[in-house]
Every structure is written in structure tokens, then in C-alpha cells.
Amino acid sequence: MSKNNIIEVNQISKHYERKIALSSLSFVVEKGEMVALIGPSGAGKTTLLNTLAAIIEPDSGEILIDGLDLRKITNQKTRARKIGIIRQQFDLVGQLAVIHNVLAGRLSEWGFVKSFISLLFPQDKQTAISALERVGLPDKTYERTSKLSGGEQQRVALARLLVQRPEIILADEPVASLDPARAEDILETLTRLAREEGQTVIASLHSVEYAKRYFTRLIALKNGEILFDLPVEKVTDELLKELYQLKELDQNALV
Amino acid sequence: MLSFDLHKRKLLTVFLLLIFIWSLLGIHWGPELFHTGGMATAGQVFAAMLQPDFSAEIVALGIESSWITLAYATAGMSLALILALLFGILGSGVLASGKRSRTFMKGTFRGILGFMRAIHELVWALFFVASFGLSPFAAVFALAIPYGGILGRIFADMLNDVPDEPIEALRASGASRLQCLLYGYLPAVKASMISYSMYRFECAVRSSAIMSFVGLGGLGYQIQLSLNDLNYHEVWSFMYFLIVLVVLIDGWSTMLRKRISI
Amino acid sequence: MRKPKFTFLTFSVYVFLFLIAASWYFVVGVEKASLIELFSRENLQYAGKFFKGLVGVGEEKIAFLSKDSWSEAIKLTVETLQMSIMAIGFSTVVMFLTVLPAARNVADGTLTLSKKWYSFLLFGLIRISYIFSRAIPELVWAMIVIFIFKPGILPGAIALALHNFGILGKLCAEVIEDTDSRPIRNLASAGAGRMQILLYGVLPSVLPQFLTYILYRWEVIMRTTIVVGFVGAGGLGQQFKLSMSFFHYTEITLLLVCYIVLVLIADFLSERSRYFVK
Numbered sequence: 088m089s090k091n092n093i094i095e096v097n098q099i100s101k102h103y104e105r106k107i108a109l110s111s112l113s114f115v116v117e118k119g120e121m122v123a124l125i126g127p128s129g130a131g132k133t134t135l136l137n138t139l140a141a142i143i144e145p146d147s148g149e150i151l152i153d154g155l156d157l158r159k160i161t162n163q164k165t166r167a168r169k170i171g172i173i174r175q176q177f178d179l180v181g182q183l184a185v186i187h188n189v190l191a192g193r194l195s196e197w198g199f200v201k202s203f204i205s206l207l208f209p210q211d212k213q214t215a216i217s218a219l220e221r222v223g224l225p226d227k228t229y230e231r232t233s234k235l236s237g238g239e240q241q242r243v244a245l246a247r248l249l250v251q252r253p254e255i256i257l258a259d260e261p262v263a264s265l266d267p268a269r270a271e272d273i274l275e276t277l278t279r280l281a282r283e284e285g286q287t288v289i290a291s292l293h294s295v296e297y298a299k300r301y302f303t304r305l306i307a308l309k310n311g312e313i314l315f316d317l318p319v320e321k322v323t324d325e326l327l328k329e330l331y332q333l334k335e336l337d338q339n340a341l342v
Numbered sequence: 343m344l345s346f347d348l349h350k351r352k353l354l355t356v357f358l359l360l361i362f363i364w365s366l367l368g369i370h371w372g373p374e375l376f377h378t379g380g381m382a383t384a385g386q387v388f389a390a391m392l393q394p395d396f397s398a399e400i401v402a403l404g405i406e407s408s409w410i411t412l413a414y415a416t417a418g419m420s421l422a423l424i425l426a427l428l429f430g431i432l433g434s435g436v437l438a439s440g441k442r443s444r445t446f447m448k449g450t451f452r453g454i455l456g457f458m459r460a461i462h463e464l465v466w467a468l469f470f471v472a473s474f475g476l477s478p479f480a481a482v483f484a485l486a487i488p489y490g491g492i493l494g495r496i497f498a499d500m501l502n503d504v505p506d507e508p509i510e511a512l513r514a515s516g517a518s519r520l521q522c523l524l525y526g527y528l529p530a531v532k533a534s535m536i537s538y539s540m541y542r543f544e545c546a547v548r549s550s551a552i553m554s555f556v557g558l559g560g561l562g563y564q565i566q567l568s569l570n571d572l573n574y575h576e577v578w579s580f581m582y583f584l585i586v587l588v589v590l591i592d593g594w595s596t597m598l599r600k601r602i603s604i
Numbered sequence: 605m606r607k608p609k610f611t612f613l614t615f616s617v618y619v620f621l622f623l624i625a626a627s628w629y630f631v632v633g634v635e636k637a638s639l640i641e642l643f644s645r646e647n648l649q650y651a652g653k654f655f656k657g658l659v660g661v662g663e664e665k666i667a668f669l670s671k672d673s674w675s676e677a678i679k680l681t682v683e684t685l686q687m688s689i690m691a692i693g694f695s696t697v698v699m700f701l702t703v704l705p706a707a708r709n710v711a712d713g714t715l716t717l718s719k720k721w722y723s724f725l726l727f728g729l730i731r732i733s734y735i736f737s738r739a740i741p742e743l744v745w746a747m748i749v750i751f752i753f754k755p756g757i758l759p760g761a762i763a764l765a766l767h768n769f770g771i772l773g774k775l776c777a778e779v780i781e782d783t784d785s786r787p788i789r790n791l792a793s794a795g796a797g798r799m800q801i802l803l804y805g806v807l808p809s810v811l812p813q814f815l816t817y818i819l820y821r822w823e824v825i826m827r828t829t830i831v832v833g834f835v836g837a838g839g840l841g842q843q844f845k846l847s848m849s850f851f852h853y854t855e856i857t858l859l860l861v862c863y864i865v866l867v868l869i870a871d872f873l874s875e876r877s878r879y880f881v882k
Contacts, residue, residue: 163517202521365686383751417627473650
């Protein structure tokens with residue numbers, strides 16, 4: 088076991104009723120890797136990410152985070168320091184001002200009283216403002232989050248991750264509801280910031296093109312199994328064709 | 343499916359009509375339903391409606407009583423809000439960690455809320471007066487309990503309707519249940535809570551007016567006194583005060599509710 | 605656009621804070637109400653006696669253990685139920701008679717395409733009557749009605765109806781104002797009369813919503829029946845007040861139990877039937 092292995096997945100399986108969502112998957116992710124999960128919808132990408140985030144418990148197998156069994160990290164606050172999650176833009180509380188949504192990343196470190204006071208007089212304001220500057224939203228600090236556009240909201244979610252500073256970022260279709268220009272922007276920011284912070288990223292993506300451009304390693308899932316797990320430069324068109332065949336040729340996914 | 347729905351509706355309408363007819367059978371219809379001279383009294387009451395007594399003395403008394411009514415309503419409502427927030431949050435079960443403790447909390451506190459609002463404010467007032475004597479607190483508490491129950495139940499429902507995603511995200515970034523409440527649930531329902539409370543405020547003013555029936559001051563008390571004196575002109579003067587007070591509060595709350603973006 | 609909105613809201617918040625402070629000052633300061641006095645030994649003794657009485661400690665006759673009291677209470681419960689149904693029935697009838705001219709889109713002719721000179725007069729008069737009806741609480745109506753009728757469930761039902769037709773009318777008029785006017789205009793331009801428009805155009809589209817409101821008001825009326833009874837308008841409330849005056853504590857408990865059961869049944873039934881029509 089190399090010291091650099093931040094995630095070790097050993098033989099995890101998950102069944103839903105009659106359907107097999109994950110069938111004994113194993114892989115290892117090293118610290119600082121940028122991994123993209125690809126595959127047709129229903130292949131188990133979201134289930135895998137939710138399992139890694141401890142939202143779903145696998146039927147069998149184990150997950151080691153930094154050498155620790157994920158099931159043993161029951162404390163929400165400890166877990167939050169290891170793993171951060173970003174999804175589609177519904178993750179923010181629309182009625183709160185942007186700064187509070189960003190500072191929510193601090194909640195694992197704050198007690199109840201401090202978090203209450205912060206709603207009236209924002210605490211650690213500089214941290215939040217510099218995080219917003221880094222994601223390119225310096226002037227929206229006190230706006231109502233629901234007034235922001237989809238792309239801007241996703242930047243706020245990134246700023247929250249910057250404040251939370253987890254070692255691993257799990258991104259579940261982070262750009263699913265954004266137009267192409269915004270999507271590239273967000274992915275670029277996400278991977279850049281993660282590199283700067285030395286974080287590990289696992290992201291599920293619909294688009295192979297984005298996966299190839301912004302990530303270093305692709306894990307392809309099909310019917311709950313790993314079809315291939317390769318550095319991005321070794322992924323060939325034949326492999327991709329095999330991954331998406333049977334499904335009617337999804338133009339967007341193949342371009 | 344549609345025809346079945348239509349059918350169901352017709353069935354229900356007929357059923358409701360039958361019940362209404364049954365209820366009418368509970369009365370022995372006839373002239374002995376009226377007091378002798380009851381119709382004449384009715385005429386006097388309606389005539390007085392057009393000629394209320396607005397002498398300086400009555401107007402001063404009306405303003406004072408309106409203030410008492412409003413003060414009891416506001417004090418009762420502010421207490422009711424505290425009760426409603428407390429029991430509403432507990433009754434929504436958002437603070438519970440496990441599934442079983444959530445069901446338990448929901449059941450217990452929603453039960454308490456149900457009991458609070460099942461009993462009418464005037465009955466509470468009677469109880470408070472019977473046990474503590476005539477005190478303004480009797481009026482305030484008597485208002486606060488049922489209104490706390492009504493508001494609390496609605497607050498709990500609102501909290502239960504908050505979408506899951508932002509809360510899950512907060513949990514994932516390490517927030518405790520209480521912190522989720524502060525950063526997720528409460529901001530999400532704040533506007534609707536204020537809006538609904540404003541709407542209930544108008545009802546609280548009316549309820550406060552009838553607290554007088556158990557001997558606690560206010561507009562209702564004056565109406566009752568004037569009725570006892572058979573002075574219908576005065577009765578209507580105080581009625582107009584009550585109407586103006588209610589319409590003003592209603593207008594204010596409508597204006598506010600339109601401006602609060604949910 | 606943002607500035608004036610902001611000021612009205614802040615203004616309202618300040619008014620509210622002031623109102624709350626002033627009313628508590630009035631309750632505690634001016635009326636000299638003291639919480640400590642409220643819980644004085646004497647008061648606590650009274651309260652203790654009262655609650656002991658409610659559960660039957662030290663009472664000679666325990667009403668909720670006597671068969672006669674139960675049958676009497678059940679008779680009153682049925683009467684109260686009848687009163688509530690009568691009340692909602694009366695308010696519904698009055699509401700149906702007045703709701704059409706009380707809708708703004710009927711009054712100004714956008715819905716029916718026919719505008720009469722008296723439309724606005726009628727609209728104004730009915731709306732004013734709604735305001736009167738709504739603003740005056742049931743109990744006050746009952747106090748007046750009881751001058752005209754002899755005690756019984758009819759005056760109670762009338763008092764409840766007097767307060768509720770205004771509320772129902774306002775709610776239902778708003779429903780009509782929100783209906784899609786196109787099919788109804790179609791009928792009107794095809795030469796349908798006022799009655800026909802009501803029957804074929806308006807009624808089917810608004811009835812479900814009306815029913816929801818009627819059931820909701822019935823729930824509220826059920827809860828209020830006890831209060832109009834206090835002034836002699838029959839039912840459980842009348843007996844309740846009598847028992848209070850004669851210090852028949854266990855009877856109070858029995859009546860209260862019947863009352864709460866009625867309220868809970870009304871809650872449940874209206875919830876169910878709303879689900880049924882959905």
C-alpha cells in the first residue's frame with residue numbers, strides 16, 4: 088500500500104431490488120489525481136460517488152480513505168475535512184446571501200453560537216471574500232444567492248469548497264445544467280483550484296470531451312463494472328465506442 | 343379516470359347536501375323560535391347600524407379599547423410566535439438524527455400542537471381566569487396557546503417541504519443538525535413564515551376582541567356593556583371601531599405579503 | 605424598484621417592534637399585570653383545586669363516570685354537529701347567492717361580456733357586507749342574534765354563518781377572479797344568459813376550489829361552535845358555560861372531551877374529503 092494512496096476501493100458491490108448498481112469494483116486513487124468517471128447514464132456513476140461520500144453504504148467491500156475505513160469515520164465534521172461534494176446547482180440555499188453559502192464550508196469547524204452570530208455579523212469574512220475572488224465572483228458577496236445565474240451559483244459552490252478545504256472533492260455531474268461555455272469555465276476553475284490546493288478530484292461527467300480535456304485519468308463504468316481505467320492519453324476511440332455502444336449513438340457524448 | 347372523478351365529486355356534493363338537510367331537521371321550525379318582539383329588536387338593531395353614536399366620549403373610549411384589543415393581540419401573537427417556532431421546529435423532526443427518533447419527535451410535538459389548537463382561545467381564557475383570576479396575562483396566554491398551535495403546525499409543514507439537496511450539501515460540508523437549521527431550513531422558510539404570521543395577525547385581533555367575554559377589557563367588552571344597556575347605537579360605534587381596526591391590519595398585512603419575495 | 609420596497613419593509617419591521625414593545629409595556633406596566641403575582645400561593649391553590657376538580661378529585665358526582673351524563677353529552681355533541689353543518693350550509697347558500705356579482709371580473713364585464721349600470725353598485729355593496737361579516741367575530745354576532753332568537757342551535761348557526769359568509773365569499777370571489785375567462789366568454793357570446801353562464805361556465809371550473817374552502821371553514825366553525833354556545837346559542841358551549849358557573853368540574857371535562865373529539869373528527873373528515881375530490 089503506497090503512502091500516496093488517498094482512496095482505496097476494494098470489491099464494493101451495491102444492489103437495488105433486482106438491479107446491480109455496482110458489481111465488485113476495485114481501484115486506487117493517488118493523492119492529487121484528477122479522475123473523471125464516464126459511461127452511459129445508469130452505469131453507476133452517481134451510486135459510486137454517493138458510496139464514496141458515505142451517503143450510500145455498499146452491500147459488501149470496503150473503502151479506505153487515507154488508510155482509514157470510511158465506515159469508521161462516523162463523525163460528520165471529520166468526514167467533511169476529508170471529503171467535499173459538489174453537484175448540480177441545487178446545492179445552495181437560495182434565500183441566503185452568497186457570503187453565508189460560502190461560509191457554510193466553515194460550519195464543520197464552528198460551534199453553534201459562532202455560526203449563529205455569523206448570520207448577523209459574518210465571521211472569517213476575509214476567507215470568504217478571498218475564496219470568492221479566486222472563483223471570480225468578487226462583487227456578489229452580499230447578494231441573494233437565488234438571484235445569481237446557474238454558472239455563478241456553481242462558482243459559489245466552488246468557493247464553499249475552498250473554504251471547507253477537503254482533501255478529496257467528489258463532483259457529481261457538476262456542469263450538467265450549464266451551457267457549454269459556462270461548463271468549461273467551471274471545470275477549468277474546479278481543476279485549477281484543486282491543483283493549487285493539492286486536492287484529489289473524482290468527477291462524473293456526461294461529456295467525454297470535457298473529461299479528456301480537464302482530467303488526467305478516466306474510469307469508464309458500464310452496467311456497474313469498470314470497462315477501462317486508463318490515463319487519458321491511452322483512451323482510444325474504439326474503447327469509447329465500446330463504452331457507449333448499444334445506446335443509440337449519443338452524438339453529444341461522442342463528439 | 344376523468345368521469346370517475348366527476349362522479350366522485352357529484353357523490354360528495356349530494357352527500358353534503360343530505361347532511362345539511364339532516365342538520366335542519368334538528369330544529370322544531372315555528373314562530374316559537376323567536377323572542378316575542380324579536381323582530382322589532384332586529385329592526386332597531388339594523389336602524390342603529392346607520393346611526394352609530396360618535397360623541398367625543400364614545401370616540402375616546404373606542405380608541406382606548408381598540409388599543410387594548412390591539413395590545414393583547416400583539417403581545418399574544420409575539421408569544422405565539424415563540425411557541426410556534428419552538429414546537430414547529432421540534433414537530434418537523436428536522437433536528438432528529440435517526441429515522442425512529444424523527445417519527446417519535448414528529449408524533450409527540452405535532453400531537454402537542456394539535457391539542458393546543460383544538461381548544462378555542464376563549465376556552466383557554468376561561469380556564470386561565472378560573473385558575474389565575476382576571477389578569478391581562480390570561481388574555482395573552484389564552485391567545486398565545488391556540489395561535490402557537492396553528493402557526494406551529496404550519497411552520498412544521500413548511501420545514502418538511504424544504505428541498506433536500508441544499509440540506510444534504512450542508513450536511514456533507516460538516517454542518518450539525520442545528521447548523522443545518524440555521525443555514526438551510528430557516529432561511530428557506532423565513533419569508534413564508536412571516537407571510538403566514540401576518541395573515542394570522544388579523545385573526546388574532548378579532549380573537550383578542552372577544553376575550554372581553556370572560557371579563558378582560560377591549561372592544562368586545564364595550565360592545566357587551568352597550569348591549570346590556572340595549573344601547574344599539576353605541577354597540578355599532580364600537581363595531582365600527584373593530585371593523586376599521588381589522589380592515590387596517592388586513593390592508594397592512596396584504597401590502598406586506600405582496601412585497602415579501604418568497 | 606428596489607429602494608421603496610426596502611423602505612416599506614423596514615418601516616413595517618420597526619412598527620412591529622414598536623407595537624410589540626408597547627403592548628408588553630401596556631400589559632406589564634400599565635395594567636400592572638405581574639407574572640409573580642400570577643403564580644402566588646393563593647392562585648396556585650385555586651389552579652390546583654380547579655385542575656383536581658377537572659379530573660374528579662374530591663368531587664361528589666363524577667360526570668364522566670355516569671351514564672346519564674354521557675348520554676346527555678352525546679345528545680349535545682350531535683346538536684353541536686348539527687349547528688356546525690347548518691352554519692356552513694347557510695354561509696354556503698349566501699355565498700353562492702352573492703359571489704358572482706362580487707367578483708371583480710364579473711362586475712366590470714370582462715368575464716360575461718355584459719355590463720349593467722348596477723354592476724359596480726352591487727359589487728361594492730356585497731364587498732362591504734363581506735367586510736362587515738368578516739370583521740365582526742362570531743361571538744359578537746351571537747350576542748346580537750340572541751336578542752332576536754330564543755336560545756338554541758339556530759341562533760348559534762346563524763351567528764356562525766353571519767361571520768363565515770364574508771370569509772367564504774371573499775375567498776370564492778377570488779377564485780372566480782382567477783378563472784380562465786375564455787370558455788365563459790364563449791358561452792356569453794353564444795347567447796347564454798346569466799344563469800346558464802353560472803351553471804355551465806363558472807360552476808364546473810370553480811367548484812372544486814369552493815369545496816376546499818367550504819370544508820376548511822367547516823373545520824374552523826366546528827372549533828368555534830363552543831364559543832357561540834357561551835352566550836346561549838346552544839350545543840356543548842352552552843352547557844359548558846353553565847357547568848363553569850356552577851363549578852361542576854367533572855362535567856367540564858366530559859364536555860371538553862366531546863368537543864375535542866368533534867374538532868379532531870372535523871379535521872380528519874375535511875382532510876379526507878379534500879383528498880377524495882382531488
